[in-house]
Amino acid sequence: MPFQPTFSNSELISFFKDNYGSEFNYQAIKEAATHFKVQVQSISKRIKKMPEFKQKTRGNYTLTVAQAKAQLEKQIVKEARDLIPPVSDSYVPFGNFKDVKKIIQSGIFYPTFITGLSGNGKTFSVEQACAQLKRELIRVNITIETDEDDLIGGFRLVNGATVWHNGPVIEALERGAVLLLDEIDLASNKILCLQSILEGNGVFLKKIGRFVRPKSGFNVIATANTKGKGSDDGRFIGTNVLNEAFLERFPVTFEQEYPTVSIENKILKQSGLDDDTFCKRLVDWADIIRKTFNDGGIDELISTRRLVHIVNAYKIFGSKEKAIEVCVNRFDEETKQSFMELYDKVDADVNFGDDEELSNQELLDQINS
Numbered sequence: 001m002p003f004q005p006t007f008s009n010s011e012l013i014s015f016f017k018d019n020y021g022s023e024f025n026y027q028a029i030k031e032a033a034t035h036f037k038v039q040v041q042s043i044s045k046r047i048k049k050m051p052e053f054k055q056k057t058r059g060n061y062t063l064t065v066a067q068a069k070a071q072l073e074k075q076i077v078k079e080a081r082d083l084i085p086p087v088s089d090s091y092v093p094f095g096n097f098k099d100v101k102k103i104i105q106s107g108i109f110y111p112t113f114i115t116g117l118s119g120n121g122k123t124f125s126v127e128q129a130c131a132q133l134k135r136e137l138i139r140v141n142i143t144i145e146t147d148e149d150d151l152i153g154g155f156r157l158v159n160g161a162t163v164w165h166n167g168p169v170i171e172a173l174e175r176g177a178v179l180l181l182d183e184i185d186l187a188s189n190k191i192l193c194l195q196s197i198l199e200g201n202g203v204f205l206k207k208i209g210r211f212v213r214p215k216s217g218f219n220v221i222a223t224a225n226t227k228g229k230g231s232d233d234g235r236f237i238g239t240n241v242l243n244e245a246f247l248e249r250f251p252v253t254f255e256q257e258y259p260t261v262s263i264e265n266k267i268l269k270q271s272g273l274d275d276d277t278f279c280k281r282l283v284d285w286a287d288i289i290r291k292t293f294n295d296g297g298i299d300e301l302i303s304t305r306r307l308v309h310i311v312n313a314y315k316i317f318g319s320k321e322k323a324i325e326v327c328v329n330r331f332d333e334e335t336k337q338s339f340m341e342l343y344d345k346v347d348a349d350v351n352f353g354d355d356e357e358l359s360n361q362e363l364l365d366q367i368n369s
Contacts, residue, residue, distance in 0.1 A: 007036045009162070010208070012043070013052055016063055026059040051160035064161050083136035083177060085127045090270040093128075094263045095121065096254040101129040104178055104219060109200040111220040111249060113184075115227050116256030119303025122223040125256075126180055135217070136177035138168045142184050144238065148193040152203065164208050169197060176215035185224035185239040191246065194220075198249035222250065258304055261287055267304060273311045278320060281347045282307050288342065300335050302328075320350050 015035060020028050029047070033040040047053045047061065054062045096114065103110050114122045123139075130137040140151065153167035172179035184191070197203050198220060202213040225231070228242035259267065261283050268279040286302040293301040306327060313323035324343055328336050340352050 007038075009046070009050055009052075012036075012046060012050075013063065020063075022063045023056075024061055024063070029061075051157075052162060083138060083175070084134055085131040085137055087131045088124075088128060090267075090272070091124065091128045092259075092263060092267045092270055093125075094259045095125065095256050097125045097129060099254065100125060100221070101133065104129050104135055105133055107217050109214065109219055110251060111198050112222070113228075113247070113250040113253040114221065114223045114256055115225070115253060117258070117301070117303065118225055119305030120256050120258045121304060122256050123180070123182055126178070126221050126223070130178055136172075136175055137180055138172045138175075138177050139180040139182055140168050141182050142187045142191070144186055144188050144240070146187055147190040151191075152193060152205065154207065164205075169194065170203070170205070170212055173197070173202065173212050173214045173218055176217035179218070179220045181220065181222040183224060184222040185226045185228050185230075185242060187240065187242065189243060192243055195246065195249065198246070227253065258290060264304055264307065268307060268311050271308055271311050273315065275314075278314070278347075279311070281343075282310060285343050285346045288346070289339065298335070298338070300331055300339075302339070320347070321352050324350075325352065 012032065015032055016024050016028065019031075029043050030040055033043045036043070048055075052064055054064055056062050100112065100114070103112055114126070116122050127137060127139075129135075140146075149167070151167050151169045153165050153170050155162045156165040157163075166174070169179060171177070197214075200214060202211060204211045224239070226239050228247045230241045231239045258264070264286070265279055265283045268282060269276065273279060286304075286307055289298065289300075289302050292298050310323050310327045313327055314320055317323055317326075324340065328339050331339065344351060
C-alpha cells in the first residue's frame with residue numbers, strides 16, 4: 001500500500017506562506033519535503049493539484065491564497081449591508097421590549113432566551129431594540145440542518161483558491177454585534193458548537209488555528225416557540241429537545257405573550273388602516289378566540305401577525321370579507337368556518353354568506369342571459 005502524506009493542504013500553504021511569503025522556488029519545495037518528512041515528488045504533485053499554487057516559470061511558484069483572501073474581504077465589504085436594523089414607525093413596544101432593550105444597552109454579555117407562541121413579536125422586538133440603540137444585529141434563522149460550518153464558518157472556493165470565510169457567529173463576535181438565533185428550538189445537537197461562546201469565552205477556530213475573543217457589546221439572544229423541551233401538542237412540528245447544558249447557559253428566559261387588547265388595537269392602527277371600528281372588531285375577535293384556545297375549546301388561534309395580514313389584505317382588496325377569508329384559509333375547513341362565523345357575530349356589517357349568494361346569483365344571471 002503506497003504511503004499517504006499525513007500533512008494537510010492548509011499546513012502546506014502555511015509552511016510556504018510563513019517561510020517564503022507569496023513566491024517560492026524548487027529549493028523551497030525540497031525544504032518542505034524535509035520538513036514534512038516525505039519525498040520531494042510528493043510535495044510537487046500536491047502543489048500541482050492545489051489551485052492555491054500557480055506556476056510562474058519552471059521551478060518557480062506563486063501562492064495565490066493571500067490575493068484570494070483579499071478579494072473575498074473586498075467583496076464582503078462591498079456587498080455588506082448596514083447591519084443596524086431600520087427603525088419602524090409602526091412598531092408599538094409591549095411585553096418584554098423594555099427589558100430586552102436594557103440588556104442590549106448595558107453592553108454586558110448576558111445571553112437571553114425569549115419564548116412564546118408564533119406571531120407575537122419576539123423577533124421584531126429584538127430588531128427594534130437594536131434599531132433604537134443603533135446596534136448592529138446579525139440574525140441567523142436556525143433549522144434542523146444548521147451546523148458548525150453555517151454558524152462558525154469554513155473554507156470557501158474563491159477564484160480557484162480555498163479561503164477561510166467567517167460565519168455569522170464569528171462576524172458578531174468580532175464586530176461586537178448582537179447575535180439573534182431565531183427559532184433556536186428547531187436546531188439539532190450541532191448547535192452545541194456554541195457552548196463556549198455562550199459562556200462569553202470566545203471560540204477557537206480549529207481549522208485555521210486562531211482564537212477569536214468577543215468584542216465589547218457582543219451578546220446572544222435566542223427566540224423559540226417552545227422552551228427547548230419539544231412540542232407535545234404537535235403545534236410546532238420540527239422543534240427539538242435541546243441539550244440541558246446548552247439551555248442552562250442562558251441566564252434569563254422571557255415569556256412573550258400576545259399584546260393586550262388596547263396595545264393590539266394600537267398596532268393595527270399603526271399599520272396604516274384608517275378604520276378604527278374595523279381594527280377594534282378584529283382585536284375583539286382575536287381576543288375571544290385566544291381565550292377559547294387557552295380554555296382548551298379550540299386548537300388554533302389568531303396571532304397578532306395574522307391580524308396585520310388581514311389589515312394589509314383589506315388595504316389591497318377593499319373588502320373586509322375577502323381580507324378575512326383569504327387570511328384564514330390557512331386553517332382547516334372546520335376551523336376556518338368557525339372563525340368566520342364568529343366574526344359575523346362580532347361585526348354586524350360583515351356577512352360572508354351574502355357575498356357568496358350574490359356571486360351565485362350573478363353567475364345564474366350570466367347563464368340565463
